[in-house]
Amino acid sequence: MIDAAASKLINEQVGHEFAAFLQYVAHAAWFEGEALPELARYFSAQAEEERGHALKMVKFLNDTNQEIAIPSIPAPVGSFASVEEAVRLAHTQEVRVTEQIKAIYDAAAAANDRLTQNFLQWFLEEQVEEVASMDALLRVARRAGDDVFRVEDYIAREGHPEAGAPAK
Numbered sequence: 614m615i616d617a618a619a620s621k622l623i624n625e626q627v628g629h630e631f632a633a634f635l636q637y638v639a640h641a642a643w644f645e646g647e648a649l650p651e652l653a654r655y656f657s658a659q660a661e662e663e664r665g666h667a668l669k670m671v672k673f674l675n676d677t678n679q680e681i682a683i684p685s686i687p688a689p690v691g692s693f694a695s696v697e698e699a700v701r702l703a704h705t706q707e708v709r710v711t712e713q714i715k716a717i718y719d720a721a722a723a724a725n726d727r728l729t730q731n732f733l734q735w736f737l738e739e740q741v742e743e744v745a746s747m748d749a750l751l752r753v754a755r756r757a758g759d760d761v762f763r764v765e766d767y768i769a770r771e772g773h774p775e776a777g778a779p780a781k
């Protein structure tokens with residue numbers, strides 16, 4: 614029903630999404646330990662979104678009668694030198710995931726696999742949002758420097774567009 618190469622890449626992407634989930638759980642735990650509750654909440658919400666992304670892909674593979682082979686997930690980074698470093702890692706992760714989704718889209722397009730291309734549209738839009746919000750947070754963290762409570766204030770004030778929303 615869908616292209617075999619695309620199917621394999623989506624299985625790998627399930628692993629990347631679960632890795633992102635674990636990474637944001639680790640981010641949230643580290644922020645919690647640093648007594649930065651707004652950042653902790655923000656990253657807990659991000660973690661739930663990543664879990665939702667993985668499960669959405671598993672459902673698509675099931676719905677299209679594909680074999681599901683979830684890869685092993687690498688351990689997340691658990692501690693950071695600074696808030697800025699933590700946010701930079703999150704930003705790098707979002708940029709990398711965007712490239713991964715684009716590569717799956719390209720494989721599907723090369724195979725004229727319209728179902729997978731259509732499925733991935735949502736993820737491409739989501740990545741534009743996630744890179745933009747991490748980019749904004751990174752710029753705020755850079756400006757704040759050691760005054761990390763300014764980052765807390767920013768999140769408290771701006772919130773997050775999808776904060777509190779159920780994982781998709």
Ligand SMILES: [Fe+2]
Nearest residue numbers: 630633663666
């Ligand atoms: Fe994701």
Ligand SMILES: [Fe+2]
Nearest residue numbers: 633663707743
């Ligand atoms: Fe993400």
